[in-house]
Amino acid sequence: MANLQTGDPAVVLAALGVSKHFGALQVLHGVDLQVRQGEALGIVGPNGAGKTTLFGVLAGTLPASHGQVLFDGCDISAWDTARRCRAGIGRTHQVPRPFLSMSVADNVRVAAQHGAGLRGMAEVAAVQQALARTGLDTLATRPADTLGLLDRKRLELARALATQPKVLLLDEIGGGLTEAELLQLVALVGSLHAQGLTLVWIEHVLHALLKVVGRLVCMDAGAVLAEGEPAAVMAHPRVVQAYLGGAAA
Numbered sequence: 001m002a003n004l005q006t007g008d009p010a011v012v013l014a015a016l017g018v019s020k021h022f023g024a025l026q027v028l029h030g031v032d033l034q035v036r037q038g039e040a041l042g043i044v045g046p047n048g049a050g051k052t053t054l055f056g057v058l059a060g061t062l063p064a065s066h067g068q069v070l071f072d073g074c075d076i077s078a079w080d081t082a083r084r085c086r087a088g089i090g091r092t093h094q095v096p097r098p099f100l101s102m103s104v105a106d107n108v109r110v111a112a113q114h115g116a117g118l119r120g121m122a123e124v125a126a127v128q129q130a131l132a133r134t135g136l137d138t139l140a141t142r143p144a145d146t147l148g149l150l151d152r153k154r155l156e157l158a159r160a161l162a163t164q165p166k167v168l169l170l171d172e173i174g175g176g177l178t179e180a181e182l183l184q185l186v187a188l189v190g191s192l193h194a195q196g197l198t199l200v201w202i203e204h205v206l207h208a209l210l211k212v213v214g215r216l217v218c219m220d221a222g223a224v225l226a227e228g229e230p231a232a233v234m235a236h237p238r239v240v241q242a243y244l245g246g247a248a249a
């Protein structure tokens with residue numbers, strides 16, 4: 001029964017013909033996206049391409065105007081964010097929203113409780129594991145507002161991991177870091193993927209993204225321009241044109 005609707009049993013998460021408009025502004029135009037079990041898929045595209053909006057539709061914070069979202073072979077289009085999170089769709093946000101006065105561990109605990117619905121020993125284990133996987137165990141008691149930017153990124157990852165995702169959507173988690181910090185973050189994200197986590201990563205910092213992802217999708221103006229092997233996608237004339245404003249074709 002699994003994934004009959006996409007025709008590919010390896011597909012764990014899919015958008016089928018997803019459109020989204022905000023009033024008169026149409027932001028997504030019939031987007032098809034397929035995420036395969038165990039892969040790391042990168043999404044690139046110019047500012048305003050609709051990348052974050054697509055994540056919103058996948059995670060359930062934004063209802064699609066048209067089209068379907070499939071997860072594990074089920075049509076989850078009508079599911080709210082909480083139900084999708086508990087089913088295994090986790091995400092980080094382009095603008096992180098930690099509870100600044102709370103400790104690192106308490107921030108992660110809130111995610112385990114409210115995101116995954118965990119209590120008791122399961123909650124404790126999820127928090128410990130998320131802190132350990134992100135290297136935050138030694139900072140567990142620190143208030144979130146005392147963290148540097150790289151550790152805030154780790155916290156954003158830890159909060160997402162505490163919801164125990166099967167698929168993790170990362171929205172520009174590399175932004176604002178120094179090159180050295182970025183390499184540490186890339187190593188961390190790469191280790192999560194190596195442990196079997198399925199990733200979809202929106203990132204403008206291409207060289208960081210390409211260290212982790214095996215497949216790339218480029219969006220522009222609310223549509224998928226090209227997808228496939230990363231070097232081929234970045235060399236695709238429509239992609240070059242989208243980034244350079246028509247300098248190549």
Ligand SMILES: Nc1ncnc2c1ncn2[C@@H]1O[C@H](COP(=O)(O)OP(=O)(O)OP(=O)(O)O)[C@@H](O)[C@H]1O
Nearest residue numbers: 022025027045046047048049050051052053054094
């Ligand atoms: N809630 C909203 N209401 C109205 N317009 C919106 C809303 N959210 C996004 N948009 C518009 O949709 C378009 C796509 O925005 P989106 O944030 O998805 O782009 P993006 O590809 O993530 O860009 P960036 O790379 O800058 O993060 C933009 O024109 C944006 O202004």
Ligand SMILES: [Mg+2]
Nearest residue numbers: 051052053094
């Ligand atoms: Mg965005």
